[in-house]
Amino acid sequence: MPPLSSTDVRRLKLIAMVLAGGQGERLYPLTRDRAKPAVPFGGIYRIIDFTLSNCINSDVRRIFVLTQYKSSSLDYHIHFGWNVLSPALGEFIRTIPPQQRITESWYLGTADAIFQNIYTLEQERPDLVLILSGDHIYKMNYRAMLEAHFAKNADLTIACIPVPREQAKLFGVAVVDTDSRIIDFQEKNPTAPTIPGSPDLCLASMGVYLFNTRTLVREVSIDAKTDSQHDFGKNIIPKIIHSHAVYAHDFMDMNKKPIKYWRDVGTLDAYWESNMDLVAVDPLFNLYDPDWPIRTAPHQAPPAKTVFNDPWPGGRRGLTLNSLLSPGCIVSGGFVENSVLCPGVRVEEQARVTESIIMDGTVIGRGCVVHRAIIDKGVHVPDGITIGVDTRADRDRYVVTDRGVTVVPREMRYT
């Protein structure tokens, strides 16, 4: 079968549905005022930008984003930042809040989110539905998945990533035969079977599903009439592998590193770590590859700036090392290392910021020490404050994660 061209993909009757309704409770307080896909990431991005960029780069250009909780900033981001397709050509990125057309509850699970939007599928009548999560950081070529789906004549193809056997307990694991057909699917089972020929690896589901529409609609409609958890991983997939052609697809990673990169930034520690994956000299996750650009809402801001070069140590010296520095930042006589600074951050003299994520418009006052911290937007940290050095003391005032990352909520006041 010949590979699909860009034009081939655009001509497919394919729509993407991005599930962007999760509450993201384990990312609290970053999700106190925003949906998880709208949480800032990597300086200038929001988490959902990675999935949407994958779509655009794969020529998937009919995209519905299913929003739900606290969707206002996500909605704004998509309308303002992703108004890049031409509805006149049948291409779009549209957000859909819950319509309560066939139920009075909010989405009960991933399958219920699709069931509640069957009206949209009926209006569009696609042949294929690509179900994506708005919560994941990865670079995936969905075109390769489409090719695999057609080659296997599958009803459902599930994108998977090989993970060390010890991590099977964290994921839905696909048990496959030598033809990649899924013969069993085990949700978060520490003793799930390994990949044939690779006794140390399991095949973890990435929550990326390519369905033939009729199979999808049939199955979510049946599931809706049961009292299951209405979840693809827990209910739909384990059931339909026995009756349908369900295949695993080892995803085509466009990150070009020896180990495939895919992260569900579901917890504060995972969020902090995947931001740190960006700052290394040879970053695990590469934002700078022009072959697979990650785009976001354009941000108007002056260039980032460092100020002061007094004799050092002792004097004021604006210094930023191994860090991401977004537009509008001013490092004014402070020291920043291994950190991610979002737009408009200010680091005042003699302040030290290390291994931290500082979000838009936050000011780190003179002489502050900030280590292994996440400071949300619009915080004015007064002069001389220490964050993340004494995590025991921090626990009285902030959220501190299991791995000792201190999190300061948005617009926290220090008076």
Next chain:
Amino acid sequence: MATILIVEDDDHQQLLYQEVLQEEGYNVIVARSGKEALELAQRVTPDLVVLDIAMPGMDGIETLGRLLSKNNQLPIILHTAYATYKDNFMTWSADAYVVKSSDLTELKKEIERVLAKRGEGKK
């Protein structure tokens, strides 16, 4: 005795289905519109609903969704003169789709089948 709610706007058909299903031994109640069906289903909790699609006001597809939003396990058979709705995804959450005919054998068979399935689920 199973209670069947018939939702049908046409008087003659209403009478026909009511008589035939009563002969079959079912307890039958009738609603003339989607709106009435929603009210009745709340009050009576039928064991099965036979639902017309083309009705003035709220049509059967909308009624189907609203009935399921109140009780997602309520068995519903769509019963319509048109075969075209069968391919409409919105109708796929019904338990059966029967095209109206003067011969009611299929309707009776489907009612029996859906009720039996439901009975199994309860065991």
